[in-house]
Amino acid sequence: MSKTPTMRLDRLLSNLGYGSRKEMHGLVAAGQVVLDGLALTDAGARIAIGADLPDRMRIMGKPVDPPPPMVVMMHKPLGVVCSHKEYGDRVYDLLPPRWRVRDPALSTVGRLDKETSGLLLITDNGDFLHRVISPRRHVQKSYVADLDRPLEGHEGEVFAAGTLMLEGEEKPLLPAVLEPLGERRARLLIEEGRYHQVRRMFAAVGNHVTALHRDRIGGLVLPDDLAAGEYRVLPAAVAETVFAG
Numbered sequence: 001m002s003k004t005p006t007m008r009l010d011r012l013l014s015n016l017g018y019g020s021r022k023e024m025h026g027l028v029a030a031g032q033v034v035l036d037g038l039a040l041t042d043a044g045a046r047i048a049i050g051a052d053l054p055d056r057m058r059i060m061g062k063p064v065d066p067p068p069p070m071v072v073m074m075h076k077p078l079g080v081v082c083s084h085k086e087y088g089d090r091v092y093d094l095l096p097p098r099w100r101v102r103d104p105a106l107s108t109v110g111r112l113d114k115e116t117s118g119l120l121l122i123t124d125n126g127d128f129l130h131r132v133i134s135p136r137r138h139v140q141k142s143y144v145a146d147l148d149r150p151l152e153g154h155e156g157e158v159f160a161a162g163t164l165m166l167e168g169e170e171k172p173l174l175p176a177v178l179e180p181l182g183e184r185r186a187r188l189l190i191e192e193g194r195y196h197q198v199r200r201m202f203a204a205v206g207n208h209v210t211a212l213h214r215d216r217i218g219g220l221v222l223p224d225d226l227a228a229g230e231y232r233v234l235p236a237a238v239a240e241t242v243f244a245g
Contacts, residue, residue: 004050009033010043016065017098027059034058051236065096068104069125071239073220076120077228082111091120094229109133109217110193118143118214119222121242122231132217132242135174138191139242142216143198147184148208155205156180159188166200176201219244 007015010024013033018024021043027033028043035047035057047053049067057064072095076082080089084107091108092100099106102124109121109132123129132139156178158164164173177189188198199209215222219241226232 004048006046006048009045009047012047015103017101032060066233071234072122072231073234074120074231075222075226075228076112076117078117081114082108116212119217133193135192139218140189140191143188144213144215145186145188145198145209146211148210150183151180158205218242
């Protein structure tokens with residue numbers, strides 16, 4: 001059984017984005033950090049960092065933020081970008097401000113473009129991130145696309161062949177599954193995450209995506225009660241359902 005890691009209290013809280021180490025000393029001195037019902041008095045004390053820490057520790061009367069590794073599920077709305085550097089409103093702006101300065105930093109697990117909504121994962125766990133986005137892991141992503149023109153019936157065969165080559169690329173796409181949902185709507189199941197892949201796939205068969213929404217990654221489905229712009233922290237066991245699909 002692995003030993004629970006520990007960290008100095010001031011460093012832990014600073015890494016979680018609550019402020020500088022000096023500010024954390026002031027917070028502790030003011031009795032604003034409580035562990036197991038008792039106010040802590042030593043900002044230099046080493047604290048066990050377990051998944052149950054938010055249940056045991058209070059900062060200014062509220063549960064402490066989850067320590068790393070953390071996975072956040074968000075219902076990404078339209079009009080926001082996933083990049084730290086790209087211009088415009090960002091998905092990170094929908095999170096608590098202190099989360100933007102956590103160490104290690106939070107990053108999106110892959111990206112959804114500005115005009116795509118739906119399930120987005122955000123994490124500070126590099127191993128989890130790479131396991132989800134790696135084509136070798138075969139983590140399936142489900143997208144629902146509204147189309148400009150009716151389906152013609154041949155698209156599913158083209159996508160499933162594993163020979164479709166996107167413009168400007170030298171490697172064919174992995175086989176994908178098309179499920180018609182209506183004359184101008186379809187679900188597409190893919191195991192890759194190439195640049196604008198779903199839009200480019202439909203363009204390759206002579207159609208145009210007018211709206212795009214991701215509703216599943218692996219075994220994790222976007223909940224009906226998670227509105228656009230909302231998010232929730234996933235327990236480790238739930239995050240692992242990503243690989244169960």
